[in-house]
Amino acid sequence: MEAWIDFAKGPLFAVTFLIMILGLARLLIIQVYNLIISKGGRLKNAPWKSILKDAVTWFIPVKHLIKGTVIFSAFSFMFHIGVILVPVLLADHIVLWENFLGANLPAIGQGFADFLTLFTIGCILVLLIMRVFVRRQRAMSKPMDYFLLIMVLLPFASGYFASHPGSNPLTWESMMLVHLLSAEFLLVLIPFTKLAHIVLYFFDRISGLHWQLRPGAGDKVARALFDEEARV
Amino acid sequence: MSTIPEESKIQTVKEKKSYPYYIENPVEENRVERFLEAFAAILKYTDYKPLLDSYCNSSAKCNRCAVTCPVFQVTHDPRDIPCYRTNLLLDTYKRYFTIGGWFKSRFTSTFELTDDIIDEMLDGFYRCTACRRCTRECPMGVDHGMITRLGRYILSLMGIVPKALQVSTREQLEGETHNTSQIPKAALLNTLEFLSEELKDMLGIEVEFPVDKMKRDYVFFCAVSDYLLEPETLMGNAAVLYASGDWDRWTIGTCNYDGINYGLFYSDWHLESIIKQLIAEVDRLKGKNILIGECGHASRSAHDFVPVFSNGKPYPVYNFMEYTLKCIKEGRIKLNNDIVTEKVTYHDPCNIARSGWIIDQPREILKSFVPNFVEMTPHGKDNYCCGGGGGLVSVDEIHDFRMNIAGKVKAEQIRRTGAEIVISPCANCKKQLKELVEHYELPCQVMGIHDLILKAIEIPGAKSAAERNEEAEMFAM
Numbered sequence: 137m138e139a140w141i142d143f144a145k146g147p148l149f150a151v152t153f154l155i156m157i158l159g160l161a162r163l164l165i166i167q168v169y170n171l172i173i174s175k176g177g178r179l180k181n182a183p184w185k186s187i188l189k190d191a192v193t194w195f196i197p198v199k200h201l202i203k204g205t206v207i208f209s210a211f212s213f214m215f216h217i218g219v220i221l222v223p224v225l226l227a228d229h230i231v232l233w234e235n236f237l238g239a240n241l242p243a244i245g246q247g248f249a250d251f252l253t254l255f256t257i258g259c260i261l262v263l264l265i266m267r268v269f270v271r272r273q274r275a276m277s278k279p280m281d282y283f284l285l286i287m288v289l290l291p292f293a294s295g296y297f298a299s300h301p302g303s304n305p306l307t308w309e310s311m312m313l314v315h316l317l318s319a320e321f322l323l324v325l326i327p328f329t330k331l332a333h334i335v336l337y338f339f340d341r342i343s344g345l346h347w348q349l350r351p352g353a354g355d356k357v358a359r360a361l362f363d364e365e366a367r368v
Numbered sequence: 369m370s371t372i373p374e375e376s377k378i379q380t381v382k383e384k385k386s387y388p389y390y391i392e393n394p395v396e397e398n399r400v401e402r403f404l405e406a407f408a409a410i411l412k413y414t415d416y417k418p419l420l421d422s423y424c425n426s427s428a429k430c431n432r433c434a435v436t437c438p439v440f441q442v443t444h445d446p447r448d449i450p451c452y453r454t455n456l457l458l459d460t461y462k463r464y465f466t467i468g469g470w471f472k473s474r475f476t477s478t479f480e481l482t483d484d485i486i487d488e489m490l491d492g493f494y495r496c497t498a499c500r501r502c503t504r505e506c507p508m509g510v511d512h513g514m515i516t517r518l519g520r521y522i523l524s525l526m527g528i529v530p531k532a533l534q535v536s537t538r539e540q541l542e543g544e545t546h547n548t549s550q551i552p553k554a555a556l557l558n559t560l561e562f563l564s565e566e567l568k569d570m571l572g573i574e575v576e577f578p579v580d581k582m583k584r585d586y587v588f589f590c591a592v593s594d595y596l597l598e599p600e601t602l603m604g605n606a607a608v609l610y611a612s613g614d615w616d617r618w619t620i621g622t623c624n625y626d627g628i629n630y631g632l633f634y635s636d637w638h639l640e641s642i643i644k645q646l647i648a649e650v651d652r653l654k655g656k657n658i659l660i661g662e663c664g665h666a667s668r669s670a671h672d673f674v675p676v677f678s679n680g681k682p683y684p685v686y687n688f689m690e691y692t693l694k695c696i697k698e699g700r701i702k703l704n705n706d707i708v709t710e711k712v713t714y715h716d717p718c719n720i721a722r723s724g725w726i727i728d729q730p731r732e733i734l735k736s737f738v739p740n741f742v743e744m745t746p747h748g749k750d751n752y753c754c755g756g757g758g759g760l761v762s763v764d765e766i767h768d769f770r771m772n773i774a775g776k777v778k779a780e781q782i783r784r785t786g787a788e789i790v791i792s793p794c795a796n797c798k799k800q801l802k803e804l805v806e807h808y809e810l811p812c813q814v815m816g817i818h819d820l821i822l823k824a825i826e827i828p829g830a831k832s833a834a835e836r837n838e839e840a841e842m843f844a845m
């Protein structure tokens with residue numbers, strides 16, 4: 137068991153982390169290329185002012201507490217605080233960052249970390265319950281949407297149990313292994329599922345640029361499909 | 369928090385009705401193959417692929433788009449959830465045009481494009497007014513308006529377009545009159561003469577409309593239907609140009625006088641061809657700027673796409689309200705603020721407000737001479753579509769849909785303001801709102817902003833606004 141844990145903490149973490157970074161880098165490059173480089177000079181004329189204004193105002197979450205999604209939005213926002221802070225700034229994780237990246241980050245206190253973890257777990261449960269019980273949200277949900285929430289829940293829950301032996305239903309070793317493997321699986325999932333929004337989100341904010349259509353393209357499409365007369 | 373829309377007490381429409389539109393030559397055979405063929409051609413030559421890639425990856429399935437969509441607010445029908453409809457296209461893309469989709473289909477029974485799904489798209493993409501209200505709320509920036517348009521584009525390549533739109537664009541691009549309302553040049557000239565006479569009667573000014581004048585600062589295009597349906601708006605435009613002293617700085621071209629561009633709603637090729645036709649007319653007249661009359665989508669398509677499709681330096685495009693506001697600010701026109709005593713509200717056309725740059729200008733104009741101005745809630749970028757956006761207003765056979773579903777929220781909104789006059793500076797919105805006012809028996813009148821200016825403008829050497837007002841009242845009795 138010890139050996140497994142060491143393997144998961146060492147090489148497996150390095151590989152999965154690298155997969156995530158490379159996967160996200162790939163998306164980043166594709167987005168920069170498609171949205172900026174390939175459109176080139178056409179972007180001069182884009183309505184930058186309104187696009188950037190909308191992009192920036194979207195970051196103010198209270199602007200989006202619209203009727204019908206207030207609870208969802210609030211919990212989703214709080215969920216993200218935990219999901220970003222805990223994995224990065226937890227005292228035990230700081231060691232990982234030091235080992236692999238040489239980074240020296242400040243840790244958050246154990247008490248606060250516990251609170252944030254439970255809080256995040258609570259948020260995930262609320263999000264899950266809403267998805268099941270709000271009819272219009274259920275109507276558009278696919279198995280993946282549930283699966284990802286559960287996949288985020290797993291490392292949080294197992295991490296909490298592992299650090300609180302009193303509440304742990306399994307042995308520390310097995311719980312730790314669950315924690316490591318589920319977290320690493322999540323890392324791999326990030327660039328290939330909707331979790332890729334970690335990068336894509338920022339490009340989505342400026343996706344209005346896609347209205348800068350390619351000149352002449354419509355003509356080529358029509359040419360490929362039919363003869364001159366049939367077009368209009 | 370002005371952005372919070374009031375979902376209000378809108379009653380939901382329970383029945384699952386479809387509202388078919390006429391199609392010129394409905395295709396029955398090989399629809400799936402033809403759809404995929406058209407989709408493939410689009411992906412090959414246009415820039416939509418990266419957009420689809422990114423949307424496929426990111427939708428959060430969060431349901432914000434549903435609660436903001438005026439259609440869903442009324443029907444509460446899952447197929448009207450913007451994300452659901454968009455996914456019809458995204459799923460098709462994923463299944464047939466990505467490696468992952470192909471791979472998945474080898475192992476499991478995944479999404480397959482069928483005739484039923486095409487039917488659903490054919491219905492769904494014309495149940496969305498492409499107003500883009502949902503897009504503003506979507507955390508992932510999914511532009512359902514653009515996807516609706518792309519879906520319609522693919523369908524149009526297999527011949528599925530509402531006949532009303534297709535016939536109009538055909539006339540505009542290939543017909544003799546080169547405009548969507550089939551108004552021949554002689555009829556245009558007649559109308560202009562008639563407008564001159566009306567202006568003389570009403571204002572007491574002698575003007576001849578400038579036609580085909582070369583090297584003018586402004587070449588004017590309105591929604592061509594205005595020449596038939598909205599003489600007051602055009603007279604308001606003319607009065608502003610006359611009063612500001614710019615009468616010899618503008619012109620109307622007779623080879624092309626139509627600003628309408630249905631390509632914005634369903635096809636890249638049409639969009640580009642119509643824009644090029646517009647540019648060609650300005651080239652011919654050696655004009656300097658393009659001035660678009662009161663029309664939302666004409667303004668947006670010219671403003672956004674003249675730069676995209678021009679070779680070389682694009683002509684600047686202005687909406688008429690920008691011009692009028694400039695004249696007011698420079699003190700070149702005077703509006704009498706005692707004339708309009710009614711309660712007035714303003715409807716933001718989606719294409720120039722949410723998808724454009726015109727929100728404050730009309731309000732500045734109105735507040736300068738209308739003492740009793742009220743806002744709708746919500747307004748500006750968060751406004752509700754009139755229910756006739758995306759070309760739907762031109763499709764007469766779906767009148768029921770526009771009234772009972774797409775326009776219902778708007779009608780409620782207007783009713784709540786208690787306004788007697790609804791200003792709507794857009795040919796499409798005007799038509800739809802007039803129909804809504806009639807359908808819901810709202811106690812108000814719909815008009816363009818220049819109709820109101822026409823009442824209140826003071827022109828030196830002409831009849832005063834008060835005088836005209838009195839005359840009009842006598843006439844009404």
Ligand code: HEM
Pocket residue numbers: 208209212213216219220263281284285288331333334335337428430432507508
């Ligand atoms: C740069 C950081 C991030 C940003 C800007 C961001 C943004 C968002 C946004 C805007 C949503 C849509 C939900 C809403 O409308 O409120 C969302 C959903 C979601 N995010 Fe993030 N996110 C980030 C990082 C993460 C991370 C690190 C994870 C976890 C690994 C994560 C997991 C999720 C999940 C699971 C959902 C879906 C929630 C549901 O299904 O109800 N996000 N994110």
Ligand code: SF4
Pocket residue numbers: 436437438439440449450495496497498499500501502503512513516753
């Ligand atoms: S574009 Fe408008 S009509 Fe279409 S789905 Fe979005 S909000 Fe609804």
Ligand code: SF4
Pocket residue numbers: 426427428429430431432433434450451505506507508509510
């Ligand atoms: S608002 Fe955007 S992310 Fe949310 S369900 Fe609709 S399309 Fe998906």
